[in-house]
Amino acid sequence: MRNAFADEVTKLGQSDQRLMLLSGDIGNRLFDKFKEKNKNRYFNCGIAEANMMGVAAGMALSGLKPIIYTITPFTTTRCFEQIRVDACYHNVPVIIIGTGSGLSYAQLGPTHHSCEDLAIFRTLPNITVLAPADEVELRQCLRAALKLNGPSYIRIGKKGEEIIPKTNNSFEIGRSIKVRDGSDVCLVGTGTIMPIVLKAAQMLEKEGISSRVESCHTIKPLDLQMLESISLKFSLIVTIEEHSKIGGLAGAISEWLAIQKNRGTRLLSFGTEDEFMHEVGSQDYAREKNGLTSKNIATKVLQSLKES
Amino acid sequence: MINLTKLESLASELRAQIIENSHTSNTPHLGSCLSCVDILVALYFKFLKINPKKPQSIDRDRFILSKGHAAPALFHVLAKRGFFPEKDLESYGQDGGIFAEHPPTPEHLPGIEAATGSLGHGLPMGLGMALAARVQDKNYKVYVVLGDGECNEGSVWEAAMMAAGQKVGNLIVFVDFNKWQATDRSEEVMALEPFVDKWKAFGWDACEIDGNDMGQIVEKLSKENKTDKPLAIVAHTVKGKGVSFMEDNNNWHYRIPNAEEVLAAKKELGVDL
Numbered sequence: 402m403r404n405a406f407a408d409e410v411t412k413l414g415q416s417d418q419r420l421m422l423l424s425g426d427i428g429n430r431l432f433d434k435f436k437e438k439n440k441n442r443y444f445n446c447g448i449a450e451a452n453m454m455g456v457a458a459g460m461a462l463s464g465l466k467p468i469i470y471t472i473t474p475f476t477t478t479r480c481f482e483q484i485r486v487d488a489c490y491h492n493v494p495v496i497i498i499g500t501g502s503g504l505s506y507a508q509l510g511p512t513h514h515s516c517e518d519l520a521i522f523r524t525l526p527n528i529t530v531l532a533p534a535d536e537v538e539l540r541q542c543l544r545a546a547l548k549l550n551g552p553s554y555i556r557i558g559k560k561g562e563e564i565i566p567k568t569n570n571s572f573e574i575g576r577s578i579k580v581r582d583g584s585d586v587c588l589v590g591t592g593t594i595m596p597i598v599l600k601a602a603q604m605l606e607k608e609g610i611s612s613r614v615e616s617c618h619t620i621k622p623l624d625l626q627m628l629e630s631i632s633l634k635f636s637l638i639v640t641i642e643e644h645s646k647i648g649g650l651a652g653a654i655s656e657w658l659a660i661q662k663n664r665g666t667r668l669l670s671f672g673t674e675d676e677f678m679h680e681v682g683s684q685d686y687a688r689e690k691n692g693l694t695s696k697n698i699a700t701k702v703l704q705s706l707k708e709s
Numbered sequence: 710m711i712n713l714t715k716l717e718s719l720a721s722e723l724r725a726q727i728i729e730n731s732h733t734s735n736t737p738h739l740g741s742c743l744s745c746v747d748i749l750v751a752l753y754f755k756f757l758k759i760n761p762k763k764p765q766s767i768d769r770d771r772f773i774l775s776k777g778h779a780a781p782a783l784f785h786v787l788a789k790r791g792f793f794p795e796k797d798l799e800s801y802g803q804d805g806g807i808f809a810e811h812p813p814t815p816e817h818l819p820g821i822e823a824a825t826g827s828l829g830h831g832l833p834m835g836l837g838m839a840l841a842a843r844v845q846d847k848n849y850k851v852y853v854v855l856g857d858g859e860c861n862e863g864s865v866w867e868a869a870m871m872a873a874g875q876k877v878g879n880l881i882v883f884v885d886f887n888k889w890q891a892t893d894r895s896e897e898v899m900a901l902e903p904f905v906d907k908w909k910a911f912g913w914d915a916c917e918i919d920g921n922d923m924g925q926i927v928e929k930l931s932k933e934n935k936t937d938k939p940l941a942i943v944a945h946t947v948k949g950k951g952v953s954f955m956e957d958n959n960n961w962h963y964r965i966p967n968a969e970e971v972l973a974a975k976k977e978l979g980v981d982l
């Protein structure tokens with residue numbers, strides 16, 4: 402995903418002279434092409450994320466379109482106040498990229514995990530919050546975010562993420578993508594966990610359960626049209642995210658669902674637990690520890706459907 | 710060309726207006742406003758390349774009051790300079806108004822370049838604007854006023870290092886060094902001295918002046934910066950400058966003057982409003 406980001410941002414930089422790329426001292430060699438093709442528009446801002454966010458806002462206030470790139474905790478919680486005041490309060494077009502989101506850097510320990518970014522960004526006025534599933538959605542998110550006049554956050558993975566199959570490639574911020582149609586249950590996922598969601602749907606199919614699957618790449622603004630539709634159609638909506646169960650996709654949908662009239666729809670959510678992981682392991686291991694596997698999702702969905 | 714005497718009398722007039730405004734609108738931070746008035750007057754009435762009729766002109770010099778709690782001083786200077794009618798200030802502090810205790814965003818008040826109030830944000834944003842001039846091949850300068858207490862914030866020094874690293878010669882910082890922060894002598898809270906050397910150690914050109922002496926401010930700003938280093942002017946100032954019973958008395962960080970005190974202050978300033 403990060404290679405796709407580097408490739409896309411290099412292309413976009415050539416067609417928009419306002420585009421700036423600011424890195425927090427990561428991406429060794431990753432941006433060599435950008436630097437070569439977009440001279441003077443790349444800044445290594447060092448390990449000083451608060452300053453980097455302010456610099457980006459200052460550039461945006463001066464007519465430029467800065468994109469900030471570093472590892473998720475450092476471009477989110479580390480400089481949250483600069484995001485809130487400099488980018489969101491001023492409502493300027495700064496694009497914040499969080500790379501290695503969720504449990505991508507599981508082996509680096511909780512300092513490098515990010516399972517709260519969606520929750521905290523949702524509370525900020527003016528910002529668009531995006532979590533693309535794969536490099537195709539990432540490129541689409543980036544192109545769409547560049548057209549915004551306000552700030553945006555794009556939560557991306559690391560590398561080697563599977564591309565999820567889709568029947569068409571249309572994309573719009575705030576419009577979830579139906580990846581698979583179904584009639585018994587609706588699985589709404591966000592971000593790079595989507596291949597696991599699709600596999601869970603396949604497992605459910607073997608059990609005779611037909612699942613609709615949504616790739617909900619935009620956490621804010623929520624796709625209320627999709628929610629309206631699925632909450633009337635399905636008695637069970639399942640959210641899956643590589644993020645805390647608190648405040649992210651599950652939080653956003655439950656806040657909406659709770660105030661709707663006449664819905665018998667229940668919510669089942671899969672996400673990370675409300676605790677720091679002290680065991681070391683790969684991303685797959687960390688996902689498994691948090692119940693983010695196709696098998697666990699399929700099993701729990703089956704149970705839940707039987708209960709209703 | 711505006712002369713020193715005129716600049717000094719403008720500063721006195723503005724001090725009186727700011728004091729009166731504090732009384733009528735119940736707005737604090739008077740001491741912090743009065744220490745930096747001379748710097749603002751010199752910049753806005755002599756040095757900044759700005760056109761109040763075109764506040765968004767791309768070639769304009771930028772000014773950021775990073776110590777945003779001195780907003781009343783900035784608002785009065787902007788009004789006097791013609792960015793909006795002075796009459797608008799009558800709504801200061803009223804419900805539904807735009808004049809808060811800190812500068813709002815540029816889209817809400819002409820002349821404001823950045824909303825500040827949370828300390829340590831102005832210099833990074835100013836640095837971004839200064840770098841934007843380079844990228845866009847513009848010649849404007851960016852001026853930022855910091856408080857000495859504000860220099861507690863780590864982001865100030867992050868920006869300082871990057872500005873020097875990037876050789877941003879169009880960035881000028883004034884530190885309004887009034888020796889106080891909200892609740893203590895600034896030097897007793899965090900070690901600021903040797904302040905000028907600190908900026909130099911961070912890769913800046915740095916000097917110190919009397920920041921309440923209009924002659925010294927004008928003289929310093931008149932010298933063209935020919936290096937590619939950013940410039941820090943450590944301006945020794947007096948908190949509450951211009952009114953004897955407010956000077957260097959930190960109670961005036963939050964205190965609001967009563968009607969008698971306003972009269973006494975005006976008398977000392979020689980201003981009849």
